[in-house]
Amino acid sequence: MGLSAPPFSLLDFIAAKHSRIRTVATMILVPGRSKKQGTSLNKGKLKEEYLTVTTTAEMNERDMRRLKLSNGDKIRLKSDVGQAVVTCMGKKEEDLPSGMIFIPYGPSSSQLMGSDTAASGMPMSKHMEVEVTKVGS
Amino acid sequence: MPQASKTRPKESKNLKIVKDATCTFCGCVCDDMELTVDLDEHRITKAKNACVLGRAWFYEHTLEDRPVVLIDGKEATLEEGMDEAAQILVDAKFPITYGLSDCPCEAQRVAVDIMDTINGNIDTTTSVCHGPSGMAFQGVGESTATLGEIKNRADLVIYWGGNPAESHPRHFTRYAVTPKGMFIPNGKKDRTVVLIDVRKTPSTPVADIFVQVKPGKDFELLWALRALVKGKKISEDIEEQTGVSREILDDLVQRMKNCQFGVLFMGMGLTMTRGRHFNSGAVYSLAADLNEFTHFVAKPVRGHGNVTGADNVVAWQTGYPFGVNFNRGYPRFNPGEFTTSDVLARGEADAAMIVASDPASNFAKKAIAHLEKIPVISMDVKETHTTRLSRVRFAVATYGINTGGTVYRMDDVPISLRPAFDSPFPTDQEVLEGICQRVKKLLSGKKARVAA
Numbered sequence: 142m143g144l145s146a147p148p149f150s151l152l153d154f155i156a157a158k159h160s161r162i163r164t165v166a167t168m169i170l171v172p173g174r175s176k177k178q179g180t181s182l183n184k185g186k187l188k189e190e191y192l193t194v195t196t197t198a199e200m201n202e203r204d205m206r207r208l209k210l211s212n213g214d215k216i217r218l219k220s221d222v223g224q225a226v227v228t229c230m231g232k233k234e235e236d237l238p239s240g241m242i243f244i245p246y247g248p249s250s251s252q253l254m255g256s257d258t259a260a261s262g263m264p265m266s267k268h269m270e271v272e273v274t275k276v277g278s
Numbered sequence: 279m280p281q282a283s284k285t286r287p288k289e290s291k292n293l294k295i296v297k298d299a300t301c302t303f304c305g306c307v308c309d310d311m312e313l314t315v316d317l318d319e320h321r322i323t324k325a326k327n328a329c330v331l332g333r334a335w336f337y338e339h340t341l342e343d344r345p346v347v348l349i350d351g352k353e354a355t356l357e358e359g360m361d362e363a364a365q366i367l368v369d370a371k372f373p374i375t376y377g378l379s380d381c382p383c384e385a386q387r388v389a390v391d392i393m394d395t396i397n398g399n400i401d402t403t404t405s406v407c408h409g410p411s412g413m414a415f416q417g418v419g420e421s422t423a424t425l426g427e428i429k430n431r432a433d434l435v436i437y438w439g440g441n442p443a444e445s446h447p448r449h450f451t452r453y454a455v456t457p458k459g460m461f462i463p464n465g466k467k468d469r470t471v472v473l474i475d476v477r478k479t480p481s482t483p484v485a486d487i488f489v490q491v492k493p494g495k496d497f498e499l500l501w502a503l504r505a506l507v508k509g510k511k512i513s514e515d516i517e518e519q520t521g522v523s524r525e526i527l528d529d530l531v532q533r534m535k536n537c538q539f540g541v542l543f544m545g546m547g548l549t550m551t552r553g554r555h556f557n558s559g560a561v562y563s564l565a566a567d568l569n570e571f572t573h574f575v576a577k578p579v580r581g582h583g584n585v586t587g588a589d590n591v592v593a594w595q596t597g598y599p600f601g602v603n604f605n606r607g608y609p610r611f612n613p614g615e616f617t618t619s620d621v622l623a624r625g626e627a628d629a630a631m632i633v634a635s636d637p638a639s640n641f642a643k644k645a646i647a648h649l650e651k652i653p654v655i656s657m658d659v660k661e662t663h664t665t666r667l668s669r670v671r672f673a674v675a676t677y678g679i680n681t682g683g684t685v686y687r688m689d690d691v692p693i694s695l696r697p698a699f700d701s702p703f704p705t706d707q708e709v710l711e712g713i714c715q716r717v718k719k720l721l722s723g724k725k726a727r728v729a730a
Contacts, residue, residue: 179331180331184338185661186636186661187666236478237477251643256619256644258614258619260614260615261614262401262405262601262619263409263410265552266550267546
């Protein structure tokens with residue numbers, strides 16, 4: 142067993158589509174649960190630990206090199222409806238596909254989420270297209 | 279007041295043991311907790327059998343030093359808070375209530391009563407969780423089972439769009455992967471576990487097979503699987519479309535058709551992304567299709583401790599599970615119209631009662647902006663973004679730790695709560711009952727006015 146799909150580079154496709162330069166990229170943001178988000182939630186959503194967890198985004202290390210980013214750099218994520226500045230952390234290339242950013246659910250991911258629910262009640266909370274820009278170290 | 283600590287808290291000698299207590303942090307609602315309670319410090323110092331999330335839940339819910347009621351930021355009595363809340367709700371033309379997934383069924387029932395009385399709008403966190411699965415459920419039905427049946431029988435377990443290792447840690451160990459069952463005597467050795475997701479997660483190592491699907495292509499992959507199960511042709515470029523090869527799909531289809539008892543667990547990776555209820559509907563349909571060959575079920579993996587109870591209570595009281603509106607004097611259900619995110623984003627609600635939820639943090643900007651403009655009543659065990667913007671805020675006791683009551687596990691099995699220690703704060707149910715009585719008194723038995 143142990144079958145898995147071959148890797149694919151969403152970033153290459155999107156970068157070609159948008160003709161972006163190397164320090165700005167359009168990527169897919171996938172907010173979700175994480176263990177730290179769950180434990181810090183119990184301490185309090187206004188506490189520093191929760192705020193730190195929910196403002197730390199994971200990115201494929203290859204994409205980080207491409208965008209000249211290092212662990213701990215601040216990046217601006219900008220969607221059609223809002224923006225958020227978060228801290229960037231690298232994730233092994235085999236663990237997170239190129240072109241994808243993961244961030245634990247929280248106020249930052251909500252800022253980027255559109256309100257349209259397509260008559261379902263559910264805003265598009267995952268798979269958001271965001272523009273990524275380095276804003277500081 | 280005691281401060282929450284990162285590690286297991288120290289104990290005094292005045293201890294109490296609560297056996298078979300229930301953890302209400304997530305939808306697993308594990309009811310095999312053995313809690314050690316420090317009665318002097320009013321806190322739980324040991325939670326045997328709890329997962330990492332459960333331990334945080336039990337250790338961090340202590341008695342915080344907060345006023346029971348704040349009105350416009352000023353301390354008030356419980357009675358004044360309930361008076362003010364009732365007046366806000368009665369004065370509103372389009373009052374809404376939202377949340378309710380982290381309180382017992384007994385409190386949820388009162389919230390429905392209030393909204394029924396004032397012709398309001400009631401919705402739960404289901405609408406931004408598995409609401410799309412609820413819609414799909416109504417459309418195509420559900421081949422279902424309890425987690426107990428799954429533990430005892432399932433030899434093929436598929437997780438799609440979920441990461442239980444981080445969101446429901448004991449789902450693997452208590453219900454679906456490692457436990458030995460009546461017909462699964464060797465536990466995990468007798469099961470094949472498949473994980474389908476857009477990325478590798480801490481859940482991936484648990485799986486025998488990991489299938490990585492392109493983001494937003496779940497529906498296409500599900501529909502291809504349905505076609506293959508039925509022996510139909512599928513597009514030759516399926517790998518290009520979904521990121522999954524034909525070889526993997528064929529292998530998966532054979533495993534699904536040849537298992538003794540298969541289960542598809544769906545996470546919010548399906549409901550929160552492109553396709554939403556169509557994705558859930560495809561999962562339910564795939565499970566139904568597979569019953570031509572074997573026994574197959576599909577279940578959503580639910581998040582909050584009593585979100586399933588909220589669905590059940592709202593459904594048995596109104597006929598619909600979430601997104602219910604009483605403006606015309608009778609219940610109407612229409613996701614997209616009466617779901618809270620939409621009602622707020624369109625600027626329709628003119629008062630909101632938020633119970634055990636934090637929409638001011640979790641909703642879209644437009645919805646939060648409207649929430650900031652209208653009078654909000656909130657009930658929560660901790661301070662949140664929502665309590666901070668509320669005109670009337672109630673600090674309440676923690677369900678399952680300070681209060682009893684009934685909750686529903688994610689497989690719709692009701693479970694009773696065994697509280698660990700008393701709280702000076704009122705319960706959600708007490709506050710809601712106080713508001714309900716006042717609302718009915720203010721209306722003198724009449725129904726509230728109906729919004730245009």
